[in-house]
Amino acid sequence: MTVTARPVSDGLSARVGLGFDSHRFGPGRPLVLAGVRLPYHLGLEGHSDGDALTHAVIDALLGAAGAGNIGQWFPDDDPSYRGADSLGLLRRVREEVASRGWRPVNVDCVVVTDEPRLTPHLGDMRRRLAEALGLGEGAVEIKPKTAEGLGLAGEGRGLVALAVVLVSRTAG
Numbered sequence: 149m150t151v152t153a154r155p156v157s158d159g160l161s162a163r164v165g166l167g168f169d170s171h172r173f174g175p176g177r178p179l180v181l182a183g184v185r186l187p188y189h190l191g192l193e194g195h196s197d198g199d200a201l202t203h204a205v206i207d208a209l210l211g212a213a214g215a216g217n218i219g220q221w222f223p224d225d226d227p228s229y230r231g232a233d234s235l236g237l238l239r240r241v242r243e244e245v246a247s248r249g250w251r252p253v254n255v256d257c258v259v260v261t262d263e264p265r266l267t268p269h270l271g272d273m274r275r276r277l278a279e280a281l282g283l284g285e286g287a288v289e290i291k292p293k294t295a296e297g298l299g300l301a302g303e304g305r306g307l308v309a310l311a312v313v314l315v316s317r318t319a320g
């Protein structure tokens with residue numbers, strides 16, 4: 149689908165976007181974060197591959213470009229996105245954002261969950277996100293945080309991801 153961009157005529161050469169996502173853990177699904185399959189006995193539920201971190205990055209990138217949100221671009225009632233590779237969706241969003249004259253500069257993310265431990269996988273996760281965004285690995289940061297037993301993430305029922313993305317003008 150096509151989302152009409154809000155006119156971005158503020159003259160700024162850089163903009164920031166914020167993304168948030170949460171998914172429940174469920175059995176019989178792979179746990180995929182930033183396109184990396186992590187060893188865990190539960191996966192993330194969702195219409196696509198359930199990659200909540202990549203979804204947060206997509207929303208941040210769309211927000212920065214004034215290009216709507218992930219639900220508008222990839223509706224969860226559209227069967228063509230069932231089981232979709234979220235990194236592939238991110239690449240498409242990057243192309244869309246580029247067509248509107250913006251390129252990502254850097255990404256900073258937080259993933260909140262008490263389990264599994266993400267630290268051993270952060271390098272792979274950063275590399276996958278950076279590749280999908282056309283960035284160097286140093287332009288992507290992912291910070292794992294525990295929820296101290298509180299709420300959805302702390303009780304092991306799911307996890308939460310947040311991302312901010314800076315974009316700069318490529319033209320005009």
Ligand code: MG
Binds near residue numbers: 169170199
């Ligand atoms: Mg999601």
